[in-house]
Amino acid sequence: MRETPSRMAVGDLRRVRITGVSSPQLAWALGREISLPASLLASIGAPAGASELDLRGVEPPHLNGLADDLRVRAAFTDRTPHSARIPFTYQYVPPRVRSFIARQIGRRLRTRAGQWARFPSWPLDLSADFVADWLSGAAGGVDAVPVLLTHDIDSAGGLRNLVELFLPLEEAVGARSTSYVVPRAWKLDHGLLREAVARGHEIGVHGYDHSNRTPFLDRAERRRRLASGRAALEAYSPAGYRAPSLVRTSGLLADLADYFEYDSSIPTSGGPFPTPNNGCATARPFRTAARGVAVLLTHCERRFSGNPPMLSAYREFLEFVTATPQLTWILASRVARTAWT
Numbered sequence: 001m002r003e004t005p006s007r008m009a010v011g012d013l014r015r016v017r018i019t020g021v022s023s024p025q026l027a028w029a030l031g032r033e034i035s036l037p038a039s040l041l042a043s044i045g046a047p048a049g050a051s052e053l054d055l056r057g058v059e060p061p062h063l064n065g066l067a068d069d070l071r072v073r074a075a076f077t078d079r080t081p082h083s084a085r086i087p088f089t090y091q092y093v094p095p096r097v098r099s100f101i102a103r104q105i106g107r108r109l110r111t112r113a114g115q116w117a118r119f120p121s122w123p124l125d126l127s128a129d130f131v132a133d134w135l136s137g138a139a140g141g142v143d144a145v146p147v148l149l150t151h152d153i154d155s156a157g158g159l160r161n162l163v164e165l166f167l168p169l170e171e172a173v174g175a176r177s178t179s180y181v182v183p184r185a186w187k188l189d190h191g192l193l194r195e196a197v198a199r200g201h202e203i204g205v206h207g208y209d210h211s212n213r214t215p216f217l218d219r220a221e222r223r224r225r226l227a228s229g230r231a232a233l234e235a236y237s238p239a240g241y242r243a244p245s246l247v248r249t250s251g252l253l254a255d256l257a258d259y260f261e262y263d264s265s266i267p268t269s270g271g272p273f274p275t276p277n278n279g280c281a282t283a284r285p286f287r288t289a290a291r292g293v294a295v296l297l298t299h300c301e302r303r304f305s306g307n308p309p310m311l312s313a314y315r316e317f318l319e320f321v322t323a324t325p326q327l328t329w330i331l332a333s334r335v336a337r338t339a340w341t
C-alpha cells in the first residue's frame with residue numbers, strides 16, 4: 001500500500017499529527033492524525049504547512065460548533081451511488097458476481113486511499129471528538145467502552161445463519177446483538193425473529209427492499225416506505241434503523257426521527273463506500289457529546305461472515321472483548337436511551 005501523506009489540505013481542513021497535548025483528557029489523541037481547519041491552525045500560530053501539532057502551552061481557541069461541523073461535514077451521501085442509479089435492482093446481480101466486482105474495486109481502491117479518505121481518514125478518524133474534548137476541556141476518562149454487535153440481515157439465509165450460527169457464539173460469552181432486518185424484500189420468518197428476541201437480542205429495520213433508493217425518493221414516498229418497513233417488524237419493537245449500504249441523505253435522517261429512536265447508518269470513517277470521503281469523524285453518539293462506542297457490523301450470509309473461517313474469527317473477537325476489562329457489551333437501543341454525559 002502506498003503511504004498516505006501525513007498532511008493534506010481538504011477544502012479548508014489540514015491533517016496534522018498531535019505530538020503534545022495541553023491536558024490529560026487529550027492524552028488519547030497523542031500520536032493520532034487529526035483534521036483541523038487551516039484557519040484554526042493559523043490562529044494558534046501553527047506554521048503554514050506544518051504536519052505536526054504540539055498543543056502544550058497553547059490556549060484552546062473559543063469556537064462554537066466546530067465539533068458539530070466536523071460531524072456533519074461528510075456525514076451524508078447525498079450523491080446517488082451507482083447501485084441506486086442502475087435501472088434494475090442491483091440485488092438481481094448474482095451475489096458471487098457482486099462479491100467479485102467488489103473485490104476488484106476494493107483492490108484498486110486500496111492503493112488510492114489519499115483520494116477516497118481525505119476526510120474522514122481511513123480506517124479511523126476522531127477529529128470531531130478531538131475538537132470536542134480540546135475546546136470544552138471536559139470529557140476524557142472512559143471506564144469501559146461499550147461494544148455493540150450488529151448484523152445486517154439481507155436475506156432469509158442470513159436470518160437462519162444468525163439464529164443458528166451467530167447467536168450461540170454471542171450467548172456463550174454473555175453478549176447480545178442487534179440485527180437490522182430488510183423488511184420488504186423476502187418472506188420474513190417470524191418464528192426465527194421471535195426466537196432471537198426471546199433470547200434477548202434486538203431487531204432493527206434495514207431499509208425497505210435494499211435497493212438503495214429510499215434515501216433519494218421524495219419525502220412522501222420515503223415516509224411511506226419507512227412506515228411500511230417499520231410496520232413489517234412492529235412485533236419486535238424496532239428501536240433503530242440502518243440504511244442498506246449505509247447510503248443516507250440528510251432528508252432520510254430527518255424523516256427517521258419520526259419512526260425510530262436512533263439511526264446507525266453513519267460510520268466514523270466510511271472509506272470508499274458508498275461514496276468516497278464519507279463519515280462523521282466521531283466514535284460517539286451525536287445527539288449528546290459522549291464517550292465513544294465501538295460497533296461491529298457483520299452480514300450473516302455465507303458469502304460474508306456465515307462460514308467457518310469467519311465464524312471462528314467472530315468467536316475470537318467475542319472472547320477478546322469479553323476478556324478485556326476496558327470493554328463491555330451493550331445493546332444499540334440502550335446506547336440510544338442512555339443519557340450520555
Ligand SMILES: [Zn+2]
Pocket residue numbers: 152153154206210244245
Ligand atoms: Zn445490507
